[in-house]
Amino acid sequence: MNYIHSVILDKDKCRGCTNCIAHCPTEAIRVRHGKAYIIEDRCIDCGECIRVCPHHAKRAQSDGLEMLDKFDFTVAVPAPTLYGQFKDRYSIDMILTALKHLGFDDIFEAAEAADIVTAELKKALNNKPENIPWISSSCPAVVRLIQIRFPGLIEQIVRIESPMEIAARIIKKDIYPDKKNIGVFFISPCPAKITAARAPIGSKQSAVDGVISINRIFLDLQNAAAELKNIEPLGKASSWGISWARSEGESHSTGWPETVAVDGIDNVINFLEELENGKIKHVDFIEAMACPGGCVGGALTIENPYISKARIIRKAGKVDDRKRGGKLIRKSKAVLTMDTDIVQKHILSLDKDFKKALEKMAMMEEIIETLPGLDCGSCGAPTCRALAEDIVRGTAKKNDCIFILRNEIKVLTENLAELGSWMPPLLADEEKE
């Protein structure tokens, strides 16, 4: 299966600076021929590069509203993060009605599916083996991060599908089982969800037909919201489900005492590092979100993550939970769990053959000793160590380091000067000798 990425490079805008390579959590970008190329195997679609690129040369390939025409019947599944993009005077029902007006036949909130996932999580936590914390599967960038950097933790990922996927399955299996040519569109805060719908992990095929990024439709949506005449009561999710948009929302919704919420990709990496070392104890459930503040910090949102988070808290607070929350759970015909294995990706290993990997490791250590250790990025790799790795993998040369190159030139020039002043004995000036 081809691994499809949603994060792509706009070559015309890329100036070959090193901002993105320095921030990529999986060292997946290299500057070559003046452009920042993504190493596909390593990319987890977290969107950090989109966030940091000063020239907006990194972007996500999301679908547009024109794709709705391909289907006879369409349902939008908005991430609850969408609610935080709008000021407090826009109620959830207003936002959902406006979204429907953009051309959808119906709306099903991802937050309502989150209520269903919460119920499943509670069941799963009750049957959890002791001393092994479970890791949430809801952030696809974190799942991919674990595949690449922490394969030993794969077995700890909860095998429940994400709210996006469950929403799509429920729409097709339970709500509109008889509709033909039905299209389900997720309204996404991040590129990782786009990838999750196109190349899912944990299932062979996603029930999601298209993913539209929040920033792509925001202006249309705001205009539609401003012109609303009637507001439909479309919001059905509980305050808990809505809170999944921000960090701690998911972990608190489980009601489980020993949970922890980690947000921001670097924090997640440090945490998983400690978890792998066995340092993290007395935790049963780990909510790990790649973006700062949780999904509200997604790279394809409009609003400041912290403003958005505050709005989510206020809007969730206005919901009357007694009337809401995951009512479909008892009668759903949809499969809520993952049905295929999450495979390990040995991207870090230097060679498939152990002996060769050892040789390359020794070579790499030797090369590192000769590099300046400044991690300047001028060679196109994020760190001196990464350059050494690229050299032993055969994708870079030692002279790619400008300091090594400069030194080589110096030695060469000195040698040239010495040779230049050397006269054969036949021509040598007697006095000078």
Place this chain on the structure above:
Amino acid sequence: MILLKKEYIIDPDNPLAFGEASSNFKKTLKQLGIPSDVIKRTAIAMYEAEINTIIHGKGGRAEAQIDDEQIRIVFKDEGPGIPDIEMAMQEGFSTASSEIREMGFGAGLGLPNIKKNSSNLSIESEPGKGTKVTIIINL
């Protein structure tokens, strides 16, 4: 035949570097393509031993090596030593100070945890002179 050898200095005065030897060696193992379950057990055992070397041994050295059959990690310190190794091996037994416990260490699970994750664990200790902990994990 020793295929790879790494040495680490365990500095007790730099809290920012606690666990660094284990993390670095773990990264090496990942780059060598060692199976992830072996890496996980090595990381846990090594991390516990590293923390022991810091809090009880007042720092020391770690030597990690790989041969055809096993990973072997030796921690050496010149700390106070362990008076009763059998007692120290019991779960929950701890001589760590309250400050150490407040930092989240010293719950008395260190050595039992190392034993659980390693193929073989041997401890040589002489009170007043120091401790040598040898962890072996079969490949």
